[in-house]
Amino acid sequence: MRATLMYEAGDVRVETVPDSRIEEPTDALVRVTAACICGSDLHPYHSMTAENGSARMGHEFIGIVEDTGTAVTTLKKGDLVVAPFAISDGTCEYCREGLQTSCVHGSFWDTQPREGGQAEAVRVPFADGTLVKLPVDADSALIPSLLTLSDVLGTGYHAAVRGGVKPGSTVTVIGDGAVGLLAVLSAKRLGAEQIILMGRHQARTDLGREFGATDVVSERGDEGIQKVRDLTGGQGTRVVLEAVGHMPAYEQAYGIVRPGGTISRVGVPQYEAAPVGFGSLFGKNVTLTGGPAPTRAYIEELMPDILNGSIEPGKVFDTTTDLDGVPAGYKAMDERRNLKVLVTP
Amino acid sequence: MRATLMYEAGDVRVETVPDSRIEEPTDALVRVTAACICGSDLHPYHSMTAENGSARMGHEFIGIVEDTGTAVTTLKKGDLVVAPFAISDGTCEYCREGLQTSCVHGSFWDTQPREGGQAEAVRVPFADGTLVKLPVDADSALIPSLLTLSDVLGTGYHAAVRGGVKPGSTVTVIGDGAVGLLAVLSAKRLGAEQIILMGRHQARTDLGREFGATDVVSERGDEGIQKVRDLTGGQGTRVVLEAVGHMPAYEQAYGIVRPGGTISRVGVPQYEAAPVGFGSLFGKNVTLTGGPAPTRAYIEELMPDILNGSIEPGKVFDTTTDLDGVPAGYKAMDERRNLKVLVTP
Numbered sequence: 001m002r003a004t005l006m007y008e009a010g011d012v013r014v015e016t017v018p019d020s021r022i023e024e025p026t027d028a029l030v031r032v033t034a035a036c037i038c039g040s041d042l043h044p045y046h047s048m049t050a051e052n053g054s055a056r057m058g059h060e061f062i063g064i065v066e067d068t069g070t071a072v073t074t075l076k077k078g079d080l081v082v083a084p085f086a087i088s089d090g091t092c093e094y095c096r097e098g099l100q101t102s103c104v105h106g107s108f109w110d111t112q113p114r115e116g117g118q119a120e121a122v123r124v125p126f127a128d129g130t131l132v133k134l135p136v137d138a139d140s141a142l143i144p145s146l147l148t149l150s151d152v153l154g155t156g157y158h159a160a161v162r163g164g165v166k167p168g169s170t171v172t173v174i175g176d177g178a179v180g181l182l183a184v185l186s187a188k189r190l191g192a193e194q195i196i197l198m199g200r201h202q203a204r205t206d207l208g209r210e211f212g213a214t215d216v217v218s219e220r221g222d223e224g225i226q227k228v229r230d231l232t233g234g235q236g237t238r239v240v241l242e243a244v245g246h247m248p249a250y251e252q253a254y255g256i257v258r259p260g261g262t263i264s265r266v267g268v269p270q271y272e273a274a275p276v277g278f279g280s281l282f283g284k285n286v287t288l289t290g291g292p293a294p295t296r297a298y299i300e301e302l303m304p305d306i307l308n309g310s311i312e313p314g315k316v317f318d319t320t321t322d323l324d325g326v327p328a329g330y331k332a333m334d335e336r337r338n339l340k341v342l343v344t345p
Numbered sequence: 346m347r348a349t350l351m352y353e354a355g356d357v358r359v360e361t362v363p364d365s366r367i368e369e370p371t372d373a374l375v376r377v378t379a380a381c382i383c384g385s386d387l388h389p390y391h392s393m394t395a396e397n398g399s400a401r402m403g404h405e406f407i408g409i410v411e412d413t414g415t416a417v418t419t420l421k422k423g424d425l426v427v428a429p430f431a432i433s434d435g436t437c438e439y440c441r442e443g444l445q446t447s448c449v450h451g452s453f454w455d456t457q458p459r460e461g462g463q464a465e466a467v468r469v470p471f472a473d474g475t476l477v478k479l480p481v482d483a484d485s486a487l488i489p490s491l492l493t494l495s496d497v498l499g500t501g502y503h504a505a506v507r508g509g510v511k512p513g514s515t516v517t518v519i520g521d522g523a524v525g526l527l528a529v530l531s532a533k534r535l536g537a538e539q540i541i542l543m544g545r546h547q548a549r550t551d552l553g554r555e556f557g558a559t560d561v562v563s564e565r566g567d568e569g570i571q572k573v574r575d576l577t578g579g580q581g582t583r584v585v586l587e588a589v590g591h592m593p594a595y596e597q598a599y600g601i602v603r604p605g606g607t608i609s610r611v612g613v614p615q616y617e618a619a620p621v622g623f624g625s626l627f628g629k630n631v632t633l634t635g636g637p638a639p640t641r642a643y644i645e646e647l648m649p650d651i652l653n654g655s656i657e658p659g660k661v662f663d664t665t666t667d668l669d670g671v672p673a674g675y676k677a678m679d680e681r682r683n684l685k686v687l688v689t690p
Contacts, residue, residue, distance in 0.1 A: 291630030
């Protein structure tokens with residue numbers, strides 16, 4: 001079969017690899033019908049070194065179950081399924097409380113050495129816990145929106161949920177990537193009154209307005225902070241959703257957040273240490289929360305809104321390619337020529 | 346009048362200073378009847394440099410109103426009052442929502458150049474907003490417990506409230522100072538089921554057990570983290586209350602907290618940057634919260650428990666001195682010979 005591998009920063013190739021197959025009784029083998037490239041795939045695309053060998057890429061996919069291990073009970077051959085970006089057993093205490101990213105048997109697709117979603121097929125561990133059956137056909141017009149349940153919609157939603165967005169909230173979203181835009185949509189869905197989107201790419205911020213942003217701030221740094229203050233009576237917003245992961249976004253977040261407010265991060269931090277002392281978080285009683293989104297936890301809640309058309313998160317996809325086009329897709333997303341690339345293997 | 350001044354690290358003196366007096370219509374002049382030395386006073390006692398001149402000390406006191414400005418409406422001469430460690434106007438949006446430490450006209454006693462609680466008298470700005478009348482006499486046996494409403498009880502309680510402690514919670518408290526011990530009492534009051542106190546000073550941890558600690562861990566660092574894990578089925582506690590403020594306590598906190606849990610800090614951070622990335626907070630979806638406690642917000646809630654004897658936070662005072670004994674009191678607390686020193690000017 002064919003699959004996407006990254007060898008080092010900037011070097012993505014589609015190659016023939018050994019066919020994925022059932023290995024454990026809890027596995028399912030899924031033939032991928034739709035996958036995509038993630039903003040977080042761009043982090044290794046910038047920084048990966050060659051020394052540890054290549055990595056299989058892709059953690060978002062929809063596909064058709066082709067085979068199941070003997071212990072799989074909820075899925076059968078022919079089912080169309082969506083996979084969250086984290087593998088989870090569905091039964092441990094963390095899975096039961098909706099924190100599947102901390103599943104005691106869990107892992108991330110990005111750490112699987114021989115599997116990935118940007119491929120023709122994937123072996124899915126703990127299939128009963130990980131996969132969710134979709135009530136549509138593989139060629140449904142809803143596929144792009146349903147594919148966002150893998151990661152970007154659930155991640156934006158996690159940001160908003162952890163940030164405590166509720167009816168009447170004032171919210172700033174930092175980042176106009178797919179996650180940032182879907183954080184806007186999520187904040188709107190949870191009833192936010194004011195949603196300030198910080199981004200400078202107009203096609204994206206226009207989509208952000210369509211998703212519910214009430215204001216757009218294209219300035220960054222101190223200038224951006226001042227602009228948000230101007231929009232909020234000098235106080236900043238109670239909630240800041242940080243959907244980037246770089247230090248300038250973090251610094252912007254604590255500059256913008258209102259005293260007593262919450263910064264919710266879902267951009268994978270490209271730093272380990274950051275300001276948290278009296279001058280940044282502590283003095284203002286600011287809460288810092290967030291983490292890798294347990295998107296599995298949100299699928300049942302969000303899917304009906306997609307099926308009935310009340311949200312259309314699939315609008316974040318602005319181009320479609322086949323597997324051969326994946327390396328060019330990385331380049332286009334890296335150069336911000338495309339927002340998010342849909343892949344149909 | 347006489348007051349306490351710190352000149353630099355280790356140099357505390359009681360000196361004659363100009364009498365405090367009403368300056369603004371919203372002021373009250375309070376004759377101090379009980380004050381104390383705070384664990385946070387030990388931070389400048391370790392690090393203060395002489396270059397910016399001396400500082401007036403003391404941010405916790407009870408006293409008798411001696412005079413009021415023309416705009417003060419809720420207090421009159423002769424009232425016994427308690428002062429929180431933050432000055433607040435009582436009317437701004439932050440005060441109304443219970444975040445008086447972010448009051449738009451507010452400040453901390455520690456930043457007042459010519460006032461402090463370790464003195465014979467204090468000019469209190471925004472007296473109507475700041476002070477709370479006490480329904481007892483100045484020689485009541487309840488004074489030590491009521492004095493903890495200024496800071497250490499409210500601060501321990503803020504830690505527990507922000508940490509989201511609720512019936513059945515598992516909690517670790519880091520630090521066996523007065524705030525840590527009263528964080529134990531607060532966690533107990535909010536219904537925590539397991540309260541692990543990390544501290545190595547037996548007289549203090551014994552008081553912690555009396556306040557509700559179910560377990561005491563005297564080990565620190567990795568050994569302490571392992572001990573807490575052993576007590577919690579390997580997972581850590583859902584809530585960690587950090588009542589120290591030094592980096593090793595922070596590191597211990599993220600080592601101990603259960604995935605999805607909350608670290609609530611009330612020890613004034615003696616650092617600005619700290620780990621918050623994938624390996625510390627983000628990967629485990631850990632929430633970091635806390636800050637300077639708006640103790641004013643908790644006085645009405647906690648005072649009845651003191652008046653009816655159901656809590657006795659004043660037990661944290663293990664010695665009493667007059668003003669002349671204040672420098673020796675700093676030394677005794679610094680050397681951990683005393684837990685907390687009550688001062689009767």
